[in-house]
Amino acid sequence: NAGVTQTPKFQVLKTGQSMTLQCAQDMNHNSMYWYRQDPGMGLRLIYYSASEGTTDKGEVPNGYNVSRLNKREFSLRLESAAPSQTSVYFCASKGLTSDTQYFGPGTRLTVL
């Protein structure tokens, strides 16, 4: 099993450009999450989807949108990228009966 996969691994954008980060999991998990990681701040939750068809804001949702396309896939969209969104983005998933989240390898995004 691949677990949680993310594409792309790296991306450079100019201010104002848009892009979508893709995440997929093959563990039949109900819940999926998007985090950003910045130096000295741990990971902060952007959005999450407790189950297929639902999405909720996390701690830092401004400037982002999400889509839970189906049970496997959860995408994160930046409509108009800003330098403050330069970060490493992690997707995670969790099964219904467990607290443990499983993380993807991350997407390193730079906004110039």
Add this chain to the structure above:
Amino acid sequence: AQSVTQLDSHVSVSEGTPVLLRCNYSSSYSPSLFWYVQHPNKGLQLLLKYTSAATLVKGINGFEAEFKKSETSFHLTKPSAHMSDAAEYFCVVSDISGSARQLTFGSGTQLTVLP
């Protein structure tokens, strides 16, 4: 609301000596607690988790952590550091918030292992 404080942003030890990474938490309910490790330019890997069973939790690679409710602590230890342990470690609390249990991360402790 839950929160996590990792008391040291950097810890440096010599190879073969003990490791202690400190973590305090606050939570409104009975939390689950985790330690994750992140090697350079990699994703996060679960080291161990506490979910209200035994207070001493054993994880992978010789790490263990003790849950102390009276001290609201969940410190991570290892008897003998190895060079491959050099990484960033995150203490994490899971609690109910909104429509799902959510994780709150500490700010991380960078572990350096000296030869």
